[in-house]
Amino acid sequence: MQLAHKIELKPNNKQKSYFEKTCHISRFVWNWALEEWEKEYNQGKRPNALILKKKFNAVKREKYPFVLDVTKYASQQPFIQLKKAFNSSFKGISKHPQFKSRKHSVSSFYIGGDKVKVKGKKVWIPKLGYVNTREEVRFKGKILNATISKRANKWYISFVIEVDKSPYQSCESQAMIGVDLGIEKFATLSDGMYFENIKVMEKYEKRLKKLQRALSRKQHPKHKGDKTLISNNFIKQKKKIEKLHKKIANTRIDYVHKVTTYITKHYKSIVIEDLNVKGMMRNHHIAKAMVSTGMYEFRRQLEYKSKLRNNSLIVADRWYPSSKICSNCGYINPDLKLSNRVYRCPQCDLEIDRDLNAAINLMNYGRVSSTRTHTPVERGNVDERSLLPKKHPLVEAGTQQVDLHLVRFV
Numbered sequence: 360m361q362l363a364h365k366i367e368l369k370p371n372n373k374q375k376s377y378f379e380k381t382c383h384i385s386r387f388v389w390n391w392a393l394e395e396w397e398k399e400y401n402q403g404k405r406p407n408a409l410i411l412k413k414k415f416n417a418v419k420r421e422k423y424p425f426v427l428d429v430t431k432y433a434s435q436q437p438f439i440q441l442k443k444a445f446n447s448s449f450k451g452i453s454k455h456p457q458f459k460s461r462k463h464s465v466s467s468f469y470i471g472g473d474k475v476k477v478k479g480k481k482v483w484i485p486k487l488g489y490v491n492t493r494e495e496v497r498f499k500g501k502i503l504n505a506t507i508s509k510r511a512n513k514w515y516i517s518f519v520i521e522v523d524k525s526p527y528q529s530c531e532s533q534a535m536i537g538v539d540l541g542i543e544k545f546a547t548l549s550d551g552m553y554f555e556n557i558k559v560m561e562k563y564e565k566r567l568k569k570l571q572r573a574l575s576r577k578q579h580p581k582h583k584g585d586k587t588l589i590s591n592n593f594i595k596q597k598k599k600i601e602k603l604h605k606k607i608a609n610t611r612i613d614y615v616h617k618v619t620t621y622i623t624k625h626y627k628s629i630v631i632e633d634l635n636v637k638g639m640m641r642n643h644h645i646a647k648a649m650v651s652t653g654m655y656e657f658r659r660q661l662e663y664k665s666k667l668r669n670n671s672l673i674v675a676d677r678w679y680p681s682s683k684i685c686s687n688c689g690y691i692n693p694d695l696k697l698s699n700r701v702y703r704c705p706q707c708d709l710e711i712d713r714d715l716n717a718a719i720n721l722m723n724y725g726r727v728s729s730t731r732t733h734t735p736v737e738r739g740n741v742d743e744r745s746l747l748p749k750k751h752p753l754v755e756a757g758t759q760q761v762d763l764h765l766v767r768f769v
């Protein structure tokens with residue numbers, strides 16, 4: 360089984376400039392290869408990434424000697440990546456490969472597993488030496504490769520590690536639980552517990568709005584064709600916003616991690632709703648769009664943690680009306696609105712919290728469907744996960760201190 364594990368690096372200035380340089384080389388070689396590819400293609404030839412790589416290697420010493428200063432992977436891997444990119448664009452999975460610019464593409468480079476070594480809170484990078492990391496690698500196994508990348512001015516290393524068995528204990532309990540995700544409460548469980556939304560978010564979002572208002576006042580072009588230059592203050596302000604975005608995302612992801620860990624640890628079978636429809640419906644507002652991002656993240660984490668702990672994850676049919684059914688008598692209320700926080704059943708007089716009602720219905724759905732055909736989520740590897748809407752490492756870096764707000768209905 361392969362695990363991806365991302366850790367924040369703590370490079371000094373010299374190491375940071377090595378990283379910058381290596382990312383630059385990696386981008387340069389990618390662009391070189393893509394240009395050659397297209398040139399050959401336009402001449403009616405059939406370009407081949409490995410032949411292009413040989414061509415590059417034959418001239419690099421003379422023409423591009425700077426590539427020799429950094430790990431050889433920076434100037435070799437782009438050819439393999441280009442080949443993969445063309446393959447998936449031929450299959451229609453992704454767009455035609457694009458040239459990479461410093462501004463608009465992620466800065467990253469790849470290192471093969473044979474060249475990275477890990478020692479405590481340090482990682483060995485070829486032609487550079489040891490770089491400090493924020494935490495130790497949590498899994499024992501063979502490191503297959505690593506990718507170093509930059510985001511919001513921070514550097515990260517993401518390892519792909521081959522492990523013999525899942526590092527997580529499998530879930531001992533036999534209990535089944537329905538989980539309803541919402542806006543008011545983050546997640547409601549069918550056994551009467553719920554996870555609150557994290558409180559710090561409001562504070563961050565207020566701060567974000569303030570920063571964005573200030574940004575619009577800094578000198579910058581305001582429409583297409585506007586010749587106003589972008590001021591340094593505008594750039595500075597943009598960086599501040601980017602940093603806060605990253606912080607918000609990290610805090611949210613960290614909270615979702617705590618929730619999904621709790622659920623997969625305590626319940627063997629987990630029933631959730633299919634998010635697509637709900638997610639789209641709620642996407643009309645920014646704050647709500649962020650909620651739906653949390654929902655996707657929840658689903659993604661629940662999927663891989665269920666694999667690791669051997670839980671069964673049941674996803675209700677997307678048309679199953681989990682909010683509209685009375686969990687007591689089965690009456691369906693077609694007029695239920697999003698603003699109705701309490702479900703009142705005209706048939707049996709049940710009065711119940713709307714989300715709790717939905718969670719119980721999901722559990723009932725799971726009970727019925729597990730007696731029919733039910734297959735637990737299959738074990739997968741890194742490649743399968745990349746089919747998910749957004750590619751994320753399996754275990755994220757830098758755990759922040761967010762408490763789990765688990766509350767019981769009264």
Ligand SMILES: [Zn+2]
Pocket residue numbers: 685686687688689690704705706707708709
């Ligand atoms: Zn009823």
